[in-house]
Amino acid sequence: MDLQLEPDVAFGVHPELGVAAAVADERPFLDEVLRKHHFRYSEYLDVYLLPSDTPHNQAVQTMASASREFQEAGLSVAADPKIVIPQPIPAPDGVPARSTQPAQSLTALTGQLHELRRSADVAHVLSEVHDKHHGAVPDLEEFIDTAAAWCERLDTPNGHELGLHLRTIARHVALLGDRLLTAQLDLAVMPDVTPENAPPLAEAPLPVRHDWLPTVTHTARAHAAVSSSPNRPEGVAPRPDEAAPHGAGSPHTPARTR
Known part of the structure; x- marks a missing residue:
């Protein structure tokens, strides 16, 4: 060779x-x-x-x-x-910067699940997802909190409102981490092992996810289209060629029909 x-x-x-x-x-x-x-x-x-x-x-x-x-x-x-390995996350003066380290991607951890048979091994994978040092859940929570702080730094009504919304999302992520921890502890004490004749995990049916996302995304974009922005200060009406959200007719302007 x-x-x-x-x-x-x-x-x-x-x-x-x-x-x-x-x-x-x-x-x-x-x-x-x-x-x-x-x-x-x-x-x-x-x-x-x-x-x-x-x-x-x-x-x-x-x-x-x-x-x-x-x-x-x-x-x-x-x-x-x-x-x-990314650069350390910036910190205020006098506060040590938190060193960062590469975490296993969720894709890699999902692939790892396909190779496991024991409940304890799956519990170990779950523990990596919410590990406080490099887990995906704590990192996502910190990312959203940082995005919220960025919005609040705009010092505008919209910025503060969006910052509050993002911090609420971060709390939901923290709650998700707690629930994953509960599942991990349950798996850790289960003596179960996948039977040898069990079908491959790749063939297991998965639920259809996020069917509601297109509707939510459309609503959010429509709301953003008529919201105030640096290019359209508050109190300035949108131009006639900027469409309002579907189905949201003004009380003074009847909706057009064909």
Whole structure:
């Protein structure tokens, strides 16, 4: 077996310059793929770099997309695991910044469920979802609370209202975490094991989810269309060509019919 010790492309992370890529040689294909994914060559450093203002998540996704294209072409790729670790979350002066670490994606955990047979093992997976250090539920709660703080910082009636709405959603997420914890504890004490002749989990019927979302989304967009915004201060009526929500006729203006 022929082992290749040096990869065709290697991705790493620079503390100041972000994600960087180095190539084994000057093959045009390597340069073409990296430039296609917005990497630019630095003659001074002899590496490819993403733009300095690239958000962390976008940089990780870009590296993953480029790596996939290289691998599909039969090339070898190496990547520093530190790339997936985001920067610490900003904190007020005098308060230590909370260090971040990569959490397992819900997609990965869902895939893991398909391989498990014991209730205790499923309980362990659930514990990772609401783990207070890197679980998906606490991270989602913090994300929504931060989005609420952003809205409140607008210091407008709409901003404060939306901030309150988001904080209510964050509380629902916290409640969801408590209910998942209860389910996890129940599974942990169950001695049950999936029978050998049980059908694959992938064949188990799943309920149809979120049939109500299109209606809610339409209502929310319609509400936003007639709400005040920086481009339409409060008290200014919408233009005639801006449609009102379906079915919401004004008491002074009869709804049009065909």
